[in-house]
Amino acid sequence: MIVWVLVIFATYRAQAQQSYIDQKTPNTNISNASQFNPKLLQTSGLVDFPMIVRAINIKGNRKTKIRIVEREIALKSGVIYEPKELDRLIRLTQEQLMNTTLFVTVDISVDTITYEEIDITIQVKERWYLFPLPHFKIIDRNWNVWLNEFKGALDRTEIGGKLIHNNMTGRNDKLNLFAIGGYSQQIQANYYQPYLDKKLRQGLGVAFSYSRAREVNYATDSNKQQFFSLPDFGREYLKGEITYTYRVGSQMRSAAKLSYNKEKLDQAVIDRNPKMFGNGRTRVDFVDLFLNYQYLNVDFIPYPLRGWMVDFYALKRFSSSIPMTQFGGRMQATWRFAPKTYLNFQGAFAFTLPGKEQPFYNQRMLGYRSLYLQGLEYYVVDGTMAGMLRTTLRREVWGFTLKNLLRSKSHNKIPFQFFLKTYGNIGYAHSEDAGNSFMSNRLLRTAGFGLDIKTVYDMVLKLEYSFNQFGEKGFYIHSATDF
Secondary structure, three states, X not given: OHHHHHHHHHHOOOOOOOOOOOEOOOOEEXXXXXXXXXXXXXXXXXXXXXXXXXXXXXXXXXOOOHHHHHHOOOOOOOOEEOHHHHHHHHHHHHHHHHOOOOEEEXXXXXXXXXXXXXXXXXEEEEOOOEEEEEEEEEOOOOHHHHHHHOOOOHHHEEEEEEEEEOOOOOOOOEEEEEEEEEOEEEEXXXXXXXXXXXXXXXXXXXXEEEEEEOEEEEEEXXXXXXXXXXXXXXXXXXXXXXXXXXXXXXXXXXXXXXXXXXXXXXXXXXXXXXXXXXXXXXXXXXXXXXXXXXEEEEOOOOOOOOEEEEEEEEEEEEOOOOOEEEEEEEEEEEEEEEOOEEEEEEEEEEEEEOOOOOOHHHOOOEXXXXXXXXXXXXXXXXXXXXXXXXXXXXXXXXXXXXXXOOOOOOXXXXXXXXXXXXXEEEEEEEOOOOOOOOOOOOOEEEEEEEEEEEOOOOOXXXXXXXEEOOXXXXXXXXXXXXX
């Protein structure tokens, strides 16, 4: 088990920084807004009267263009700020720069020039941007299903290579090239440029992928996914898409994505479930129009300890065989109500129209992606409408920093933070034709406790022990972020 935990921990990358505050004299230094202290500037004597920001200096951006950094700065030179507003905008600047995912750390220092003038220095430490990486991924929904139901079988994994560049031209543009083999095979290429115009608001992305798999999830029986394996490839899937994005400021993001999709299944799969695509079809092609709106007002998106965020979407599927309209979204809010103690609320929902006679292909609801309940990881609930609510109480119990044994200017220190937590979940999924599903059309409840380990590069490892209303309990591992 320890070996698999280490494998899981190394598979996911991220960006989380250790929270700390350095206060120096005569400078005031602010590092990582999740632990930002609004009284910090007050103790330096800068709050007795308004201050003029004489200059804003940016250092450390070797690859990243200066305009990309300036876009996230909430302060302006030559402007007079009241003390509380100065505190707030310094913290907001630090949070917005960290949420670009371009930097390992962002340090902001305030230098007193005269009794009414200050200079602000922003020191960023850039991430590694280029990753030629090996690829290892399980084909099952989560690590718990793979380890417990399939005993960690290596023949249920994908192995290959990736080339990832997260800042190709210094404008936060991303290039991904994948070549994957093993149980499933896939080639994928995508490029995203978030800043096409002079105002740095509009972006454009293109993507192409082709995949084929030997195993197909063709049905659900008693809330368990049923798979059918073929000696040859039973599923082929082709997708091409183009995405347009628009950002006003740093917190609001919207996107429109248009994709063409083509999928083919072996006749043996359709023989087991003629309702897969409806009316015994073995192939479908369709166009998806996906609209998305996000508002992200948090200190650190992968693991927020302060703030709130929302993510809503609408999906229209144009197809003669599997048409649908779907709406959904996610919400999250976090408060600190005691030292190192945080209360987090999360919610997610989705519903599909029309609500009747949807093919199996369009009915994935509870248990997929972020719409899941802790303690029900081995189950799914199909249907046309679902929702869940989760409450989590976290307390930071330990934190330390290790010195990197490998020489690195950007990663000379590796921070770790440990959070004990307890949580409760409720969820519901509606189905017009529940069949033998014992979880459909009823309120579902789970609870548990666990430990979150947070470190660099969005890496959050979650070790959880959960209970559900059916008398089941067990240990679960998660490594994806909540949002």
